[in-house]
Amino acid sequence: MPLEGAAFSYRHSMVSMTEMSTQYEVGMINQDFVSESTQLDHIQMFGHGVFETMRVFEWDIPLLYYHMRRVNEHSKKIYIQTDSRDLRERIHNFLSSIRQTHSGSGILRLSVMSSGTLGGYRIDKTSEPTYTISYRTLPAEFLNMPSNGIKMRVCDYRLPSNPVLSGMKHLNRLDQILARAEWDDQFDDGIMLDQNELVVETTFGNIFFLSSSGWVTPLINQCGIEGVMRSLLIKKIMPALSESVAIRKVKLYEIKNCSEWFVCNAVRGIMPVSSLFPDLSWTIGEKTKKLRRELSNLYPCYI
Structure with a gap:
């Protein structure tokens, strides 16, 4: 039976011992404690990231080119380095993994977030970003938009x-x-x-x-x-x-x-x-x- 939503989170992060000393050692996400300091990213504290909300139709994203161009351009403005080919591959792999459990018409959200902090508001501009990709079947209200406006x-x-x-x-x-x-x-x-x-x-x-x-x-x-x-x-x-x-x-x-x-x-x-x-x-x-x-x-x- 199809699930209502799906989400994967991708992280590539290398943190030196010097940097580790400036990060929080434990925290809580929802009701779960986390001890890995890199899980407490700028996203949770400062909203340091960008996102795209994309229409999926028959397992294709018709406007993917435009979304990728924007997310790369805007990421760089806030010191997050992204790669279009890498992002496309992540999205492709994600959609392939949920084809058997979900409808091919839905909404995909990609978030690209900073994963590097050197303490306070200082960021590590060389760190690899954190990505989250989530998906939901197209809600009924989207399909039933008023015909008269x-x-x-x-x-x-x-x-x-x-x-x-x-x-x-x-x-x-x-x-x-x-x-x-x-x-x-x-x-x-x-x-x-x-x-x-x-x-x-x-x-x-x-x-x-x-x-x-x-x-x-x-x-x-x-x-x-x-x-x-x-x-x-x-x-x-x-x-x-x-x-x-x-x-x-x-x-x-x-x-x-x-x-x-x-x-x-x-x-x-x-x-x-x-x-x-x-x-x-x-x-x-x-x-x-x-x-x-x-x-x-x-x-x-x-x-």
Whole structure:
């Protein structure tokens, strides 16, 4: 009988006796004591790492190239060295090992974390990273997304500015957690603004809206995540359809006054918006439908 989830953890770590003296000697993960100091990584203490959430379809990851490019680029920015070929091999071996017990349509999460500390906040830039790979069958709610669009609100929480980490999908997701805690099940997602009241993203995706001069997506240069699906739409899907897209600062009133808009991410694809609390509504626009068809033609998992 298929299990609900699976996870492997990979570690390659060499620690000298000098370095060992600066590390904790014992700790607890959940209810289990651990005595190996290298198990108490920066990930558990400081969130030092990045992650990717990938759609799996018939045991293939359609956007693997884009995920690998991003995880390698962002890892290096925070002094974690990765290798694309090695990561691909780990993912391939992991999926091969669970084929007999799981459905081939699901969500795979890859986390790449620092495993080297020299005490306090000082890191060992030469240490090999720690990897975790986990998988779950595609949840029913992903397959049953409302056919008439998703319901949105504007989050009260404001994203802080951090140009160095802007665009990066690092492991510290407190901003999204605090924003998502503002509602229960009344809405599907929420728009996140920055300290200057500019639109940045939603709690789980990027935004595109149709203006009088073409598609627009918010500039991600002070905060927010540059999503894999966002990049795919900008660089491949929209050019294929001769659709222009502007990347610029966006005010909330522009979205409120637009003719159609959607939220996107690498797991769910393009999600048209039907309403914005308290009193705005949209029908799914023809240009959004056109983008969804093109995406589905290239990648059938995004139906």
